[in-house]
Amino acid sequence: MMIRHGAALKVENCGKTFADGTCALARATLDIAQSETLVLLGPSGCGKTTLLRIVAGLEMPDAGGRVLFDGKDLTRQPIEKRNVGMVFQSYALFPNMTVAENIGYGLRIRGVSRLERAARVAELITLTNLGGLEHRRIDQLSGGQRQRVALARAVAIRPSVLLLDEPLTALDAALRERLRGELNGLLRTLGITAIYVTHDQAEAMELGDRIVVMRKGAIAQVGTPREIYFTPADRFVAEFVGAANIIEAPIESGDLILPGGRQPVGSTGSRARAVAMVRPETIRIVDADKASLTGIVDSIRFAGDRQRIIVRDAAAIPLALDVPHTIHVRAGERIGLSIAADSIRLLPAEG
Missing domain, CATH: 2.40.50.140 (Nucleic acid-binding proteins)
Known part of the structure; x- marks a missing residue:
């Protein structure tokens, strides 16, 4: 049986100013509940990916900022010590491995036994609708199938937090809509805490328990999809989210x-x-x-x-x-x- 997992996450007073003086992210504080899907929504350059990278451990916040997983301060811990799963638009799969080998890669380098690894991979293949494709090479898969493999590989390690950076952007509209539904079901089934970055308001509305609307490096509003849509905080939010x-x-x-x-x-x-x-x-x-x-x-x-x-x-x-x-x-x-x-x-x- 798949074990439900996910950490409570706190981003505390985190901002990011680069060496050239560019402020990519104004100081922000967010509390993400265990098993919650939080969507970072905004136009290009609004700071959403910078915030995601701070959570991942790929960027250090400005002095005074902290990132806590289940109350433990991991601000100075690198990504490999944070137990995060990441899914990107580019898939980042290993072309020399089969579907099953790609999904099980993270488990193998963590020393998980062959028997347990096989069971976990089989379970995820079922959950991500990849049945019958276990032994195919990556170049034999469609774009949607490759993204399913990338997602299965990311959750196979039972991450504390799953980070998704515009993973569906490269797919056509019909496939994107179908995979949104599948992804939503998978996150609910596994109980994973997830942060999802997108500029697509339809994705944000369907996937998010809450949405963080961002503009020019700052948070414009935080709320449920219904709150964001019907009670926007200002004109920018009103016009960015829906007609x-x-x-x-x-x-x-x-x-x-x-x-x-x-x-x-x-x-x-x-x-x-x-x-x-x-x-x-x-x-x-x-x-x-x-x-x-x-x-x-x-x-x-x-x-x-x-x-x-x-x-x-x-x-x-x-x-x-x-x-x-x-x-x-x-x-x-x-x-x-x-x-x-x-x-x-x-x-x-x-x-």
Whole structure:
């Protein structure tokens, strides 16, 4: 039976400034629970890989920073003494070894007996859907199969923490989506503590127990996928994670005053103006004659399982709506819009 494993991890006051003065990571503190999957999400150059490398022991944090596994300070321990598994975009497999030999490599160099090694490899081959491929060479595998081998090899050693640096980026969209589901199931089955780096918000939403959104070397927000999506901390998070309508408008008696009418937003405090976020799927089309907010259909675009409708003259910006194909409107038609007040997120003013 596969043993569940994983360490509680603490990143304490860790930052990274390189010798040339470049600050790659502002000081940050994170607590990752045992068996939690934490996703580091952000654009290129935001510091997410630097943070991952500090956890791995491939980079030293600035003075005063610490990395603790189950309360033990491993800040100055190299990667080989941290019991971490790593999976990269590039696979990094041994071409002269078979699938089974690659998976069992880490066990062999740790001195695990041949019998135990064979049992662990067989178990992981089943868990990663590699049955029948045990004796194939790496050059005989597809990209998806190679990534499964890399993942199986990383977890075979029963790591305290599994670190994944954009492992699915090189795969096509359909395969990436399928492997996301498989990876999620494997992490839950094994109970591994994992840190996953990506710039793909769909990956972050599906895999993360919590998401750390990063920008320009600093943490912008930490929260569950639902918290990040529906209650973003600021405009950057709102626009980076999913599609968002960002509306700037004056407020009067709890309503946004818009070109197309009034839109209730609930509690606004003492604000005279607001920056509000509305997700496209939260806007409903209603009868224009009975609506307090109206606009003109500018364009209609097929988007697979939905249609994206752009509406002008309702707000100072064109509004994007995601609605089912059962809704029929025409370009140039005036329509009514209904937005529940509790689906509108008021954001802090920039600057």
